[in-house]
Amino acid sequence: MGINYFLILALLLFSIGVAGVLLRRNAIIVFMCIELMLNSVNLVFVSFSSYLGNSIGQIFVFFIMTVAAAEAAVGLAIIIALFRNKETINIDEINILKW
Amino acid sequence: MITELIITSTIKITLVIIVILTGVAYSVYAERRISALIQNRIGPNRVGPAGLLQPIADVLKLLLKEDIVPAKATKPIHTLAPMISIFVALCTIAVVPFGDSIHLFSRDIRLQIADVNIGILYILALTSLGVYGITLSGWSSNNKYSLFGGLRSSAQMISYELSMGLSVVGVILMTGSLSLQDIVLHQFGWKWNIILQPIGFITFLVAAFAETNRAPFDLPEAEPELVGGYHTEYSSMKFALFFLAEYANMIVSSTVIVTLFLGGWQFPYLQTFGLPPLVVSLLQVFTFVIKVVAMIVFFIWVRWSIPRFRYDQLMNLGWKVMLPLALANIVITALLIAIFRS
């Protein structure tokens, strides 16, 4: 099985993530879709790493995971703060910066 | 070759799971008898000789009860949660070595289901999944006591996972490998990790108590405040699965503690006695079982001797005592290794 298969699988997951971000209005689900997109990028890195025989791809995945964890912590804290102030996590209602 | 592997693995898995399930039944019995002993009571002694058939009666009773699901519960998740708990509890045993290889039927059989070379990470990954069973059961029951139990336990388990992971690092530094078999082999003679890593042992032990939700850290099911905690709304076999998972967790974490710190299946200086190899292998397995049983008795003993922590005390202990201790242990171990190697 060629690398094509894994790349297209990753692309499919990525597009589903994009569709989710565009479709859903719940901030937490939008956030989960972003995690899904990061994950599909990781899949591309790992598949290239093992098809090329180079470990750097996997190290990048390691870094991406760290950043994803940091991002999840801060993002969820933001969502909690938002919910505390506005009683909603619908991203269409969080628009006070829009004039 | 591959068929032989499949056959031996199947036999090993079946044997190990049967042993664990029987162990669960009899550790429940042991818990009741030992607690009775500690509290100066008699304990279950009616079913069979000295109450030895009590576990079978308990299991039959639980199987025959009606399965009640609350009307407003989220049914699929309510069913899924106990399955996750028992899955996580049983899967951890896969990497624990319960002996060296044994020579049977003219071939060497390794006494370990899977020698994963990142065994410790595997164990940590599975323990981190254990949160789901409890949290989801708490949420899906649609009961505030359950929800509180679930939330508490997820906070507790996340906090203690850190000190658990960090306390193992000392052992990994000593051994230079993440495979549990290598860790056991490294603890030959008197070199048990409990002697070389006392702080790591204490932090790991405390974290293991917190991860298995055993007293003194059994806050998720603190009866006076939370009725039954996360399994308030469970009955019949689903409740039995939680019960099973709790004791299976206890047994499995005992095996992990024994493997990491108490020398695993190593019997000090057994090789120097000049016994036949088959006897040596069997003695090693026997040593492992004895150590695990001692650890389980210790778990039970602690439960009936120490009162439950308050929630803020638990969090303070986890974040302000155990985590710095584990970190200090890593630094000291690394320094000592660097000094003695050069």
Add this chain to the structure above:
Amino acid sequence: MLPNWLARPALAGLGLSPGYSFILYLALIFNHNLNFLQFTFENILILFFSLLAVFGALMMVTRKNPITSALYLILNFFCVSAIYLLLRAQFIAIIQVLVYAGAIMVLFLFVIMLLNLHDESKLSEKITYKKLSAILISLLLFSVLAITVYFSYMNKYREIHSSAETIGTIEVIGNELYTTFSFPFELVSFVLLAAIVGAIVLAKKKFD
């Protein structure tokens, strides 16, 4: 709502979109050489886990209840981890379970329960042109990227590299991480520190 002359083609597009993407997927995989059709045990496993991963992702996007969504996302992470294992990246596979399923998703579940988002009816809306265009855009993105990727890697990298198995071990990755990548490694620790401080500052109600 949509003007009438646009509504019907748009709805038709929506109805056709899953079939369209599935056919494209099949065509891209099965075309040209039939290398894939060698149904070895490993290939079957890869196919199974990738289908399950896609299923998990789709369910995650479409479920109303955020907890169900999170559970499907966990399913997806597990499948991706299994695919990593089949790609011989054992360390990354276990870290995937440890970090994503064991830490990040627990946080998500925790927050969803804390906010108690039972009532999702306010958040769900009818099919609007926004939704339709979202689906069409993501399909377009997928097809453009997929075609590009497919034709650029059509005949390259047919097999997993022979050294893939040693590369995925923790020894090789750790060695690389602490020598070549030691500076980024330190930087990442600062990222984590910043995240911890930021999360506490944001989530805490009052500072005394």
